[in-house]
Amino acid sequence: MKVSVILSFYNKIEWLKLVLAGYCRQSLKDFEVIIADDGSKEEVIAEISKLKSQYPFPITHIWHPDEGWQKNIILNKAVTISKTHYLVFNDGDCIPHKHFVKEHYENRESNTILAGRRVNLSKDLTHKLTSSMIVKGYLESWGLIRTLISNEKHAENGIYFKNNLIRRFINKKDKGVLGSNFSLPKRNLIEINGFDERYDLPAIGEDTDLEVRWRNHGMNIKSVKHLAIQYHLFHKTLPRDNKHMAILDTHIKNKISWTNHGIIKLNR
Numbered sequence: 043m044k045v046s047v048i049l050s051f052y053n054k055i056e057w058l059k060l061v062l063a064g065y066c067r068q069s070l071k072d073f074e075v076i077i078a079d080d081g082s083k084e085e086v087i088a089e090i091s092k093l094k095s096q097y098p099f100p101i102t103h104i105w106h107p108d109e110g111w112q113k114n115i116i117l118n119k120a121v122t123i124s125k126t127h128y129l130v131f132n133d134g135d136c137i138p139h140k141h142f143v144k145e146h147y148e149n150r151e152s153n154t155i156l157a158g159r160r161v162n163l164s165k166d167l168t169h170k171l172t173s174s175m176i177v178k179g180y181l182e183s184w185g186l187i188r189t190l191i192s193n194e195k196h197a198e199n200g201i202y203f204k205n206n207l208i209r210r211f212i213n214k215k216d217k218g219v220l221g222s223n224f225s226l227p228k229r230n231l232i233e234i235n236g237f238d239e240r241y242d243l244p245a246i247g248e249d250t251d252l253e254v255r256w257r258n259h260g261m262n263i264k265s266v267k268h269l270a271i272q273y274h275l276f277h278k279t280l281p282r283d284n285k286h287m288a289i290l291d292t293h294i295k296n297k298i299s300w301t302n303h304g305i306i307k308l309n310r
Contacts, residue, residue, distance in 0.1 A: 043100075045073040045147050046124035046228075050113055051134035053082045055089050057275055062097055063173035064137040064273075070144035074100045077134075078120040081108025114237035114247055118305045121236055124228060132272065133222035136160055137176060139202060139271035146225040146270050153230060154262040155253075157216075158223035158270035161189055161200040168276040181273050203268045213265040219256075221249035223272050226261075234259050235304030241286050251290055259299035 047065070051058055058077070065075060075097075077090065087105060094101040104119055106112065121129065130146045132138065146156055163171075167188065171180070182202070189197035203209055234255045241247020253263065292298065302308040 043072050043074050043126050044070070045128050045130055045143055045225075046126045047073055047075045047130045047132060047143065048078055048117060048120045048124065049075055049132050049134055050078050050080065050117060050222075051082065052080045053086055054134060055082075055086050057135050058090070059093070059173050060171055060176055060275065061132070061134055061137050062093070062101075063176040064139075064142070065099060066097060066177055067140045067179065068138070068143045069141050070147055071099070073130075073143050074102065074125055076120045076124060077101065077103045078113075078116040079103060079105040080111070080113050080116050081106060111242055111244055112239075113244070114239045114241055117248075118236045118239065121228065121231060122305060127228050128225065129228050129231060130225040131221070131223070135275040135277065136222045136272040137171075137181060137275070139182060139200075139273075140179065141202065142270050142272060145266055149264070149266055149269065150225065150227065151262070151264065152227060153260070154264050155219060155224055155226045155230075155256055156264050156266045156270065157219045158265075158272065159199045159217065159220060159267045160196065160223055160272040160274045161186075162196050162274045163189065163276050165276040171275075199267065200271055200273065201268055202271055209269060212268055215265065216263050217265040217267055219249045219253040219263060221252075222274070223270060224249070225270075226256075230256075230259075230261060232305065234299045235301050235306055237304060238289065238301040239303045240289055243285055245284070245286075246290050247286060251293060254290060254293050255299045255301065258293070258297045 090103050106116055186200045238251055
């Protein structure tokens, strides 16, 4: 295998099926999927166990008890069990374009994080989607036309460009890291000790903090907008809290890259 896709997940099994349908049609086939489950219910765990054998790629499901938002902890566990040297991160509510894995892998560079973007689907289109539609490429044809015509949020992010000149032009600027769509060499994530597990609310800990520490470590951020595309299923916006801004501010002010509260736990 060439790539480990780490897929964060919590309870929404019907959405997970849609996302996995997207991985069924990937143009690059040599990848594994690790479902990083932040405490789903027992019946969901049982259903995932039945599902795993139905897909043409290996799936590993890791889980820990539901103790609130502990996404960074389960992501670190997923990193430690990944079987390849290149990691792609995706969320359980984001369906990949057919070249999603391929573009992340073929554009990889040493000491570089690839940062993609996503299309935000409407409530109506989200409810309409089926696994069969996704496998047949609906989102990359009629679904894309529909999002563009209806002016859905960030619909233009779904346009896939093959021309190298256009690719270079539209990705000249650093777009920053989106937690549901980024990739990097595994060793580079280990070098900063992974995700900081002190963050226990969604917002800055799963991407902004990582980006700050990566930059402090001297790594590059490279945009793969219009290359590594994903489609974000509709849901109400999760509450954002600035509870942990002090951690981020310390990392920025002191140019910190390594966290003592990551994959390796240090009391210093």
